[in-house]
Amino acid sequence: MNRITITIDGKAVETTEGSTILEAALAAGIYIPHLCHSPGLKPYGACRMCIVEIEGMRGMPSSCTTAATDGMVIRNDVEQVNKVRKMTCEMLIADHPLTCLTCQANQDCELQTLSSYLGIQESRLRRMTRDPKPEKDESNPFYTRDLDKCILCGNCTRACHELRGVGAIEISGRGYRSRVAAFGDAPVLESNCVSCGECVDRCPVAALTAKKETVPPSAFTITTCIYCGVGCGLSLGTRSNKIVQVLGDKESIVNRGSLCVKGRFGLDFVSSEDRLTTPLIRRNGQLEEADWDEALGFVAEKLKAIKEEHGSDALAGLSSAKCTNEENYLFQKFFRAGLGTNNVDHCARLCHASTVAGLARAFGSGAMTNSIDELEYADCILIIGSNTTEAHPVLALKIKAAVRSHGATLVVADPRRIEMTQFASLHIRQRSGSDVALINAMLNVIIEEKLLNEEFINSRTEDFDKVRECVADNTPEWAEPITGVAAEDIRTAARAYATAQRSSIVYSMGITQHTTGTDNVLALANLAMLTGNVGKESTGVNPLRGQNNVQGACDLGALPNVYPGYQKVDDAEIHDKFEAAWEATLSDQPGLTVTEIINAAAEGDVKGLYVMGENPMLSDPNLNHVKEALESIDFLCVQDIFLTETARLADVVLPAVSFAEKDGTYTNTERRVQRVRKAIDPPGQARADWKILCALAGRMEYPMAYEHPSEIMDEIADVTPIYGGISYPRIGKVGLQWPCPDKDHPGTVFLHEGEFKRGKGKFHPTPFRAADEEPDSDFPLLLTTGRYLYHWHTRTMTSRTEGLEQICPPVPVEIHPEDAAREGITEGATVEVSSRRGTIHANAVVTERSPLGTVFMAFHFHEGAANTLTNDAIDPIAKIPEYKVCAVKIKAAADRPAEIGAI
Amino acid sequence: MSPLLLFSPDAAPFFSRTIKGMLYYSAAIRRLCDHGGTFVKEQLNEIFERCDGAPSDLIPILQDIQDVLGYLPREAMTETARFLNMAETSVYGVATFYTQFQLSRPGRHRIKVCHGTACHVRGASEITKAVAAKLGIGPGETTDDFEFTVEAVACFGSCALAPVMVVNDKVYGNVTPERVVEILEDLN
Ligand code: SF4
Ligand code: SF4
Ligand code: SF4
Ligand code: FES
Ligand code: FES
Helix, strand or coil, X not given: CCEEEEEECCEEEEEECCCEHHHHHHHCCCCXXXXXXXXXXXXXXXXXXXXXXXXXXXXXXXXCCCECCCCCEXXXXXXXXXXXXXXXXXXXXXXXXXXXXXXXXXXXXXXXXHHHHCCCCCCCCCCCCCCCCCCCECCCCCEEECHHHCCCCCHHHHHHHHHCCCCCEEEECCHHHCEEEEHHHCCHHHCCCCCXXXXXXXXXXXXXXXXXXXXXXXXXXXXXXXXXCCCCEEEEEEECCEEEEEEECCCCCCCCXXXXXXXXXXXXXHHCCCCCCCCEEEECCEEEECCHHHHHHHHHHHHHHHHHHHXXXXXXXXXXXXXXXXXXXXXXXXXXXXXXCCCEECCHHHHCHHHHHHHHHHCCCCCCCCCXXXXXXXXXXXXXXXXXXXXXXXHXXXXXXXXXXXXXXXEEECCCCCHHHHHCCEEECCCCCCHHHHHHHHHXXXXXXXXXXXXXXXHHEECHHHHHHHHCCCCHHHHHHHHCCCHHHHHHHHHHHHHCCCEEEEECHHHHCCCCHHHHHHHHHHHHHHCCCCCCCCCCEEECCCECCHHHHHHCCCECCEECCCEECCCHHHHHHHHHHHCCCCCCCCCCCHHHHHHHHHHCCCCEEEEECCCHHHHCCCHHHHHHHHHHCCEEEEEECCCCCCHHHCCEEEEECCHHHCCEEEECCCCEEEEECCCCCCCCCCECHHHHHHHHHHHCCCCCCCCCHHHHHHHHHHHCHHHCCCCHHHHCCCCEECCCCCCCCCCCCCCCCCCECCECEECCCCCCCCCCCCCCCCCCEEEEEECCCCCCCCCCCHHHCHHHHHHCCCCEEEECHHHHHHHCCCCCCEEEEEECCEEEEEEEEECCCCCCCEEEEXXXXXXXXXXXXXXCCECCCCCCECCCCEEEEEEECCCCCCCCCCC | CCCCCCCCCCCCCCCCCCHXXXXXXXXXXXXXXXXXXXXXHHHHHHHHHCCCCCHHHHHHHHHHHHHXXXXXXXXXXXXXXXXXXXXXXXXXXXXXXXXXXXXXXXXXXXXXXXXXXXXXXXXXXXXXXXXXXXXXXXXCEECXXXXXXXXXXXXXXXXXXXXXXXECCEEECCCCHHHHHHHHHHHC
């Protein structure tokens, strides 16, 4: 980009070619009045406040729509310009309520700034009131719309259409009756608004205000969102030890200020009354308050006793994808070095174990190959098994932008008609569990039609012939009856993917949570290698990780078979390295996975279980089985911020702190290590997880002592090559993407450039296998599970935000109209859903979002826990359970259990 | 590379919905299917088939819908948004911007009472009152049985005949409250 210089009121301002005069001025700290300008939105030129005089040009053009050119001489703060601005402003103010003193936007209002800048004292125009005075729209639980204060700048509507791709509101009517309206002037809650709050953030006045943000914060802390793997930068406004405002961090590369409803409005859990504030010990069957000394002593004693009596492998630990990198590192170090077992795992087993297994086999690294930002510039994007807008909302914005601003072709392969299909050129509705057949058929088409990249295959990969042979018969016609997708659509999808310049694959749990999970991932890797779409910008195989720090928990070795940085526990050299580094004797046997731990507990082989920040009582498949296992175990210790379903069964509960109360780092789905910063003090005696672990280790004769998480990170860097160059000062504002092997390495935006991590990319043949449990005459419907935008996992956090509960009350089950009609189920009716493993109640939502023969449930709700129904059959390699397919039947229920609210 | 296929008109609308929104949506589609006793969806499809789905088709489509149905039902706007792959609010924004578009279902008979200066001076408000007394509705309203819609309009350009009332495009001049009753009764 060329640098150019312009002059504003005699001051030289440097800027890049292509920016507008207004942008240049604001960047240089010069105020040009403006109301309808908002960063990232297309110039609008409606308010006429930003007018300036430009030498050599006639009239007063608006600086927000005029590009700066080299040598331009601009007059901004001069009398003749301000006079015109003043008149325009007075007209705006004529019908604006002058209630600044009691206005929520007081001191944070562009109109105030403007009128004080222009020296407006008393409107010379006659005061007008709008007739009829617009009523406030209070329908949305998170924000209020008061159109009486609206100045029609269009920032909100443009943000909603341009940035979010939602389009819930638009300026409607004309002239004096112009107004911001949802469709049909309905209350905004009835519209398709997703409550992201982008419009609230961008309203220059108090026409849109967040309900909870009634007082201005006294401090801001830049940190990282706790919910999903996108890892949006947050700016937490705090006051009197409370979060009073949440904004997106405008400087974050990940989200550039945008957030979704959970990040912006869903943090009420931090100051919830239900937070654990003291340790609890079970006495006579009851959990009773205790102090730290007693609780830690008790835990240490129990762990020691079990270790001595039954050996180290009778202990197991579930680490947490919600905790920081440092905490995950300490947790596995404590288990491996302190207790002597590799029985450490966490919920990644339940979401992306097949990714880690599959991509590591094919490429040598189990992480997202490319970065979030690159998606915007892909020419073709294949989304398969990812409900992107609900599970990774801010990342979905990049895909929407790719389609709408850059004309990318989007192919969505998902049984459900998810929102992303609205942006797609092609929607493929494969039957749940038939992904391998679909992908193999695409491979077949690409090979048959010679759309493959031979040069890439020859120079960078091996074993292609095995795949060629494997898919030779997998024609689209073969796949059609298996997948339920027309052969022609499979061809179209294959051609689109193979012929585009840069094609990206985006996938998530729809791919991984199958008994064929690893095969699904391998098949996608085959697809990428076949067409050379890996190892360059805007391509790749991109698993979207669910939890905010599931990537980090895996990276830092909260897995039974690897130390931090995916270094194998059964590799003698590595084993010796860690024995030396940790000064302890380590086991060289890979430990048990989550599902195996639960089974071992049920069988009595695992006697003591330590759970940090996880809730297997809702998240694991076949819940009745989990419950039996946890009830039968000798000793269960749970460290969490709430008394979760799992904590209720514990012998000891240790109160931990939330992300807002501690320092640390998270690693988001694109391998970016980002800071979490302490914004407020924890409630009661709650302690950061890393401090609890250190204290406990001290009592177990394995001292771990650190003053600050940054010291832990330094230790991580020493023993973990991919984190080798990472340190707190370097992470700074925008984070650092691993692999980052040394202190001078800038981090890695995309993997496998020039060479795969494992040397050559390896093709793996993936013959099609059917799902473990298919619908039959007893259980005729297929149940697939997933998430809603408004909730997070087991709802431990989101159920503490009233508005989220209001928008998405428990427990919906989505069913196709024809299936509903056959079973005599009407909309909103309470139904019983049963599988071979259990029965739950839910409210029927009759919708074509669900394909015929398939019902959908989210796993968030303990009131009707979908995982009571799911099958715990596992993928043989990755040991991930088949959450996405099981057979159920559904029938109208006699009555509605009280905990399931009516909808 | 350009998009491959036209957006399938069968697919869901442009947007995601909350559960509540989904309920509303399917209810709306059902209402649409038997709106006014006719199967509107087919009529809409006929209109859609005539165009190629470019955003510039929006206004012609809305005009056609209004020609066929007499107004723009909400559900028809939703379907149009679906067809053109745009946000339904964008359709709504355009529909409310142009005064030619009618957003509520009009009565079978449209009664327009002039309130221009000349008519005002010569007793237009008495006329409106007489209409209200007879039909029970004021300007901008429609009777529950969708027989009559009353509107107040500005000058028809027939000031010499003031006060003026127009019923279904037929102009009545020099009307009196008594005449109003007769005219309205004749309509039935
Ligand atoms: S909250 Fe988000 S989706 Fe809703 S109107 Fe505002 S910008 Fe649009
Ligand atoms: S509501 Fe706010 S952002 Fe939207 S048009 Fe009005 S003043 Fe502008
Ligand atoms: S998209 Fe994910 S990281 Fe971003 S605000 Fe939402 S939940 Fe948080
Ligand atoms: S900011 Fe330029 S016209 Fe509004
Ligand atoms: S004023 Fe009524 S016709 Fe002109």
